[in-house]
Amino acid sequence: MDDIVTEFLVESLEGLDQLDNDFVALEQNPGDKDLIANIFRCIHTIKGTCGFLAFSKLEAVTHVGESLLSHLRDGDLQITPEIISALLTLVDAVREIMACIEADGNEGSKDYPELIAELERLGAGVGAPEEAPPEPEPEPEPVVEAAADEAPLPQAMIDFKPVKAKRRTKPEEVAASAPEPTPPAAPAPAPAPKAAPKPEPTKRASQKESSGAVADASIRVDVGLLDNLMTLVGELVLARNQVLQHTTQNSDAALNATAQRLNHITSELQDSVMKTRMQPIGNVWSKFPRIIRDLAATCGKKIKLELEGQETELDKTILEAIKDPLTHIIRNAADHGIESPEERVSAGKPAEGTVVCRAYHEGGQVNIEISDDGGGIDPQRVLRKALDKGLIGPEEAVRLGTREILSLIFLPGFSTAEKVTNISGRGVGMDVVRSNIERIGGAVDINSSYGQGSALKIKIPLTLAIIPALTVTCREQRYALPQVSLLELVRLEGETAVRGIERIQGVPVHRLRGNLLPLIYLDEVLDHPPVERPESDDEPIVNIVVLQADGQSFGLVVDEINDTEEIVVKPLASLLNDIVTFSGATIMGDGSVALILDVLGIAQVAGLHERGDRQARELESENDASSGRQETLLLFTAGEDHRVAIPLSTVSRLEELPASRIESSGRTSVLQYRGRILPLVYLADALGLQRPSRDDDVVEVIVYRHNGAQVGLVVQEILDIVDDDLVIHRFESSGAVVGSVVIDERVTDVVDVAAAVTASNVPLYRHDGQEAPA
Amino acid sequence: MNHDRQYCTFFVDGLHFGVPVLGVQEVLRYQPMTPVPRAPSIVRGLINLRGQIVTAIDLRMRLDMAPRKGERPPMNVVLRMQQDTVSLLVDEIGDVIDAREDTFEPTPRTLHPTTRELINGVYKLEKSLLLVLDTENVLADIVAA
Numbered sequence: 001m002d003d004i005v006t007e008f009l010v011e012s013l014e015g016l017d018q019l020d021n022d023f024v025a026l027e028q029n030p031g032d033k034d035l036i037a038n039i040f041r042c043i044h045t046i047k048g049t050c051g052f053l054a055f056s057k058l059e060a061v062t063h064v065g066e067s068l069l070s071h072l073r074d075g076d077l078q079i080t081p082e083i084i085s086a087l088l089t090l091v092d093a094v095r096e097i098m099a100c101i102e103a104d105g106n107e108g109s110k111d112y113p114e115l116i117a118e119l120e121r122l123g124a125g126v127g128a129p130e131e132a133p134p135e136p137e138p139e140p141e142p143v144v145e146a147a148a149d150e151a152p153l154p155q156a157m158i159d160f161k162p163v164k165a166k167r168r169t170k171p172e173e174v175a176a177s178a179p180e181p182t183p184p185a186a187p188a189p190a191p192a193p194k195a196a197p198k199p200e201p202t203k204r205a206s207q208k209e210s211s212g213a214v215a216d217a218s219i220r221v222d223v224g225l226l227d228n229l230m231t232l233v234g235e236l237v238l239a240r241n242q243v244l245q246h247t248t249q250n251s252d253a254a255l256n257a258t259a260q261r262l263n264h265i266t267s268e269l270q271d272s273v274m275k276t277r278m279q280p281i282g283n284v285w286s287k288f289p290r291i292i293r294d295l296a297a298t299c300g301k302k303i304k305l306e307l308e309g310q311e312t313e314l315d316k317t318i319l320e321a322i323k324d325p326l327t328h329i330i331r332n333a334a335d336h337g338i339e340s341p342e343e344r345v346s347a348g349k350p351a352e353g354t355v356v357c358r359a360y361h362e363g364g365q366v367n368i369e370i371s372d373d374g375g376g377i378d379p380q381r382v383l384r385k386a387l388d389k390g391l392i393g394p395e396e397a398v399r400l401g402t403r404e405i406l407s408l409i410f411l412p413g414f415s416t417a418e419k420v421t422n423i424s425g426r427g428v429g430m431d432v433v434r435s436n437i438e439r440i441g442g443a444v445d446i447n448s449s450y451g452q453g454s455a456l457k458i459k460i461p462l463t464l465a466i467i468p469a470l471t472v473t474c475r476e477q478r479y480a481l482p483q484v485s486l487l488e489l490v491r492l493e494g495e496t497a498v499r500g501i502e503r504i505q506g507v508p509v510h511r512l513r514g515n516l517l518p519l520i521y522l523d524e525v526l527d528h529p530p531v532e533r534p535e536s537d538d539e540p541i542v543n544i545v546v547l548q549a550d551g552q553s554f555g556l557v558v559d560e561i562n563d564t565e566e567i568v569v570k571p572l573a574s575l576l577n578d579i580v581t582f583s584g585a586t587i588m589g590d591g592s593v594a595l596i597l598d599v600l601g602i603a604q605v606a607g608l609h610e611r612g613d614r615q616a617r618e619l620e621s622e623n624d625a626s627s628g629r630q631e632t633l634l635l636f637t638a639g640e641d642h643r644v645a646i647p648l649s650t651v652s653r654l655e656e657l658p659a660s661r662i663e664s665s666g667r668t669s670v671l672q673y674r675g676r677i678l679p680l681v682y683l684a685d686a687l688g689l690q691r692p693s694r695d696d697d698v699v700e701v702i703v704y705r706h707n708g709a710q711v712g713l714v715v716q717e718i719l720d721i722v723d724d725d726l727v728i729h730r731f732e733s734s735g736a737v738v739g740s741v742v743i744d745e746r747v748t749d750v751v752d753v754a755a756a757v758t759a760s761n762v763p764l765y766r767h768d769g770q771e772a773p774a
Numbered sequence: 775m776n777h778d779r780q781y782c783t784f785f786v787d788g789l790h791f792g793v794p795v796l797g798v799q800e801v802l803r804y805q806p807m808t809p810v811p812r813a814p815s816i817v818r819g820l821i822n823l824r825g826q827i828v829t830a831i832d833l834r835m836r837l838d839m840a841p842r843k844g845e846r847p848p849m850n851v852v853l854r855m856q857q858d859t860v861s862l863l864v865d866e867i868g869d870v871i872d873a874r875e876d877t878f879e880p881t882p883r884t885l886h887p888t889t890r891e892l893i894n895g896v897y898k899l900e901k902s903l904l905l906v907l908d909t910e911n912v913l914a915d916i917v918a919a
Binding site for chain 2: 234235238239477526527528570572573574575576579581582585587591592593594595
């Protein structure tokens with residue numbers, strides 16, 4: 001797209017964001033002339049420029065808005081909510097057209113006749129005699145405006161001079177242009193708008209000078225350039241670390257002094273470059289007044305929004321990431337939190353509800369609190385809802401404290417809104433908010449007292465590019481753990497290391513100050529083959545890093561805990577993106593690469609207790625034609641020497657039983673097995689093979705769990721358990737045989753047992769003897 | 775079909791391979807690597823290449839060949855790919871060769887299927903056959919795996 005057009009869009013959109021707030025403010029202070037003047041100027045500039053760039057639709061729309069605004073500015077019209085709404089619609093329309101221009105360079109197919117008519121009608125509400133034909137104005141004005149705006153555009157990237165030039169020419173231009181339109185235009189409206197700024201020219205001028213000074217000192221820079229700069233500084237930090245490491249072994253005083261200087265300068269440079277990426281959170285919040293206003297209008301509520309700490313700065317990428325979650329929370333607060341005025345009054349509160357957004361720095365992090373004095377959250381209702389939706393079990397529900405109950409709203413599929421409005425409450429709410437915030441290494445917490453209001457507290461890191469991290473060692477490899485998720489470090493030595501770890505069904509736990517802390521061994525999560533831990537030759541030592549993820553804490557057992565340092569986060573290559581346990585990589589002081597552990601991912605991997613289910617699902621996934629992955633398969637023959645394999649994880653037990661124990665029930669063969677009736681499936685039949693003709697009186701049965709019931713698979717001979725990187729060549733067909741694999745140089749069919757069992761139509765028995773659905 | 779007919783060549787398991795020279799960022803001696811647990815087995819590790827993190831792909835593993843024997847560490851052929859920079863681990867580096875268009879032939883159909891997928895064609899050089907490696911395919915299938 002044309003540079004000039006791009007620049008026009010960037011500038012105008014910035015102006016429009018400001019407009020939203022100005023309008024909302026104007027509604028509260030209808031008399032504020034400065035505000036009207038600001039709004040007028042913004043619309044006027046857009047109109048002028050788009051005339052120059054030949055965006056006629058945009059010009060037509062902004063033109064009627066400008067006429068209306070000029071009446072407001074002159075005091076010919078009183079500001080009413082109706083007018084504000086119409087003007088806000090105008091702003092939306094302008095945005096819409098600009099979005100079209102941005103997308104494909106033209107103004108889109110939409111005309112806005114109703115809007116134009118509405119604005120004209122409102123503008124015509126001025127005393128009938130002054131009914132100024134709006135036509136005369138555009139003709140002289142675009143020319144003047146174009147001349148004024150032409151100057152800044154070519155020097156697109158730098159605001160420095162153009163702004164000054166613009167500001168300087170403006171007063172003269174206003175003065176100069178004032179007489180010009182006077183003759184053609186109707187007497188009343190035309191001279192008045194131009195005259196209006198005149199009574200206070202000195203004040204205006206000085207204001208302009210001061211705001212101009214700020215603008216003069218700023219340069220518009222491409223974000224990509226800043227990103228690049230940040231990367232380079234990251235490199236410099238690493239190089240610095242390496243230099244420092246070398247100089248510590250060197251006694252050359254001059255070199256050491258230089259290294260120290262390099263150290264200081266690098267740190268300062270790092271700080272400064274980080275600051276260039278920082279933006280005040282107010283940039284995101286600037287949308288909120290409008291959102292609240294619109295919400296209040298549609299819901300018939302009275303809501304006041306208070307913003308505190310707008311100047312709190314955050315890295316741009318983080319700001320982008322929290323934009324949507326914050327907007328969602330604000331909407332929730334206004335829509336569900338704040339009650340209707342009547343309810344509020346009857347509850348003894350002021351009719352006007354308040355939503356407060358507060359942001360502040362604390363301990364290298366940014367805290368954002370969003371609170372409202374609305375109805376709060378009813379814990380009982382949350383609990384009922386969670387039970388209804390089956391998110392928690394009844395026995396769990398009894399044990400939950402109020403805080404834990406409240407945090408249930410972050411579970412996927414939870415929405416308490418009794419009625420779904422078009423504003424919020426579609427069930428894709430707080431869980432998305434939480435996962436978005438956790439993705440950037442943040443945490444979210446909710447507090448609410450029923451009837452008094454609720455408060456959400458969000459903690460987020462200042463930046464993502466360089467983060468403090470703890471380095472740990474596991475199997476000779478170093479890994480970095482982001483410090484945001486770190487709670488504490490626990491070291492068990494000697495006797496405590498042995499007694500301190502207890503197991504529940506093989507799952508290790510540690511009693512940490514009376515609470516059970518589930519333990520995850522990092523080497524297991526990273527699929528390292530188990531090693532014989534050296535026992536008794538040394539004092540046994542267990543290092544536990546206590547981490548927090550998804551609102552739960554767990555202990556990560558590592559071989560060694562090293563150090564904390566600032567690391568530069570680098571993304572992993574796209575072919576490694578699927579590995580959930582790593583969020584990136586970094587380069588350590590000695591130049592080696594270390595992987596950054598993803599705490600959420602580790603919890604996810606370790607949380608999958610039902611490995612079997614996962615593997616079965618992987619086996620069933622049909623989309624990849626062939627894939628190599630680690631799988632443990634049970635190898636056996638079914639039918640005459642036909643080799644078949646199934647995932648071992650789906651197998652409960654292997655039994656060898658005398659054939660005489662097989663009985664029948666209906667048309668199915670069954671076994672009495674551990675006090676239950678076990679239906680049998682002859683796998684040979686299911687696969688369309690010949691049934692094994694065995695001489696001896698023994699049958700081999702694989703006991704398999706199927707939908708909570710057990711089934712016995714009768715096979716010919718159980719051969720082996722193979723554990724290897726197997727390439728499964730999958731078939732397109734949907735039958736029970738899902739593919740083939742070469743084991744011991746023989747082709748072996750891989751069978752989807754679930755499909756085979758379902759196809760065989762045997763009745764399944766639940767534990768209570770009822771027939772279970774297949 | 776191959777307009778850039780200059781090839782950076784290397785040897786893997788006795789076979790002579792080539793990649794278009796324009797796609798090669800550099801050729802390096804063995805670099806220390808950080809292994810990536812849970813990664814596809816073809817990924818040997820991550821290399822720090824002057825601050826850039828490069829993923830090292832074991833070409834022998836990719837081509838279903840026997841693992842490398844002996845003490846000689848693998849060499850790196852660093853390729854610029856669409857999104858990432860990857861390094862192919864190879865046995866030995868060969869010359870940069872100007873291949874003549876009229877010596878090109880499509881891949882023989884009887885080759886090992888994995889090899890056939892990864893090869894665009896063959897140049898009949900005087901002393902050897904130069905197999906043109908399809909670099910995009912080398913990665914494409916790993917992503918799927």
